[in-house]
Amino acid sequence: MEFRFTVLASGSTGNATIVQNKETTVLVDAGLSAKKLEELMRERGVAGHEVDALLVTHEHSDHIKGLGAFARKYDVPVYANEATWAAMERHVGAIAEEKRVKVGTGESFSFGSMTVQSYAISHDAAEPVGYCFYEDGYKLSLATDLGYVSDKVMRQIIDSDVLVLESNHDPDMLRMGRYPWNIKRRILSDVGHLSNEAAGEALCDLMTDRTKRVYLAHLSLDHNQMDLAKLTVNSVLENKGYFFKQAEYPLRETHHDRPTPWDEIKRK
Template identity: 75%
Template sequence: MGLTFTVLGSGSTGNATIVSNGDKMVLVDAGLSMKKIDELMRDQGVSGQQLSALFVTHEHSDHIKGLGAFARKYELPIFANEGTWGGMERHVGTIAPEKRVIMQTGETLRFGSMEVCSYPISHDAAEPVGYTFVDNGEKLSLATDLGYMSDKVKQAIIDSDVLVLESNHDTEMLRMGRYPWNIKRRILSDVGHLSNVAAGEALCELLTDRTKRVYLAHLSLDHNLMDLAMLTVRNVMEDNGIFFKQNENPLRPTYHDRPTPWDEVKRK
């Protein structure tokens, strides 16, 4: 069995993703309540008792809300870099020293045959990262909370079989929205979030013959719509000469209120 995954939730209301290779199963972020994560995992036919580890991208509440309680309940080791530990320690409660694992940015760890590698991203957090997962030649990359698509990010996630990519906001909806200007400026900045147009531009460089599917993730509830995100990304790609084959669309949705179906990375 190769890599499989489900995005339990994605967006400002909470983020969590399960990745498995059939032997080992890990959770990336725990930005929903412990009760909600348990509920969503049950919906997907799995339990926290099956997890081997919990990885953290950064310390913002929509990524760590249920982290401490969930990790303590299932006695899970938490992997995060030093900056993230420093930013989140006072928010996650007491973590046993043996469960507090520092994973340096750029480090690769092995869980059975599954390799987990972190890479640096640009976001207004202490030391934010994304993660890639590789197993028997299959590659899954998680890339959200990106202020912009840096060369380091491109290098880390290119040639992914499946990519979970941020498409956070429609720029005009954001500019016309109800947020105060200082928050809008933060979201639009190089340490904010990737827009629909920026996601499309990034995919023009990232899509290869190997890429099977791209999940658009971390959509704003106030300043985006999934149909709009998909249309914008597709239009940007077509404007750059990249056209999908007839009846073939690699773009897939994620949801803030329900999981994505389990997906096999190797599936065509």
């Protein structure tokens, strides 16, 4: 086992990702019930007691729903910044003081040879963050729940070997959807979620010769479809001069109800 990850689930119904190397297993977010998390992890051969740390991006329920139950059951240390701890306190229940790890936004920390860098993102939460993972010169970036990709975010996640990027909604589907207008306005705002077209435009600046794969993530069940997201993102890329042979097509899917295959970051 080298440096690998699997997106256990991604979307408004719940988010969780496992990042793993030969010595450490990290769970990023726990937005499904503890029982469902265990079920999805078993599909990828990971047991709850193997998780060494649980990292939190922000306090919305689709990212912390099962956090308390999972952390207590497996005695896992939970990493989050101080504002996120304060915002999620009443939602996650009692977490032992020695298991509450406060990490400042922008700080880096390590688990053996794996280094993690948190970075600030634009979303309507207390102090939301994304995470970049580094191992042996390779880089994995997780970037969802973005109202927009700021210059600071761009500098943080560019030159990733593998990038998990939000492609949340199709604006026309959202505007015609059943949500009340105040919710639609929030999603479309700079503290909401990234549209398919915005994801494509960001990728035009983010993809480099180093980029091997991009996973489109956090798709809305009501206002998007994976085929549409891939078509839109690819159209934007093609308009900017990016053309890929099918064998080297970089866009990958995530799912709200099942995990992605393990992705070995070092695999060519």
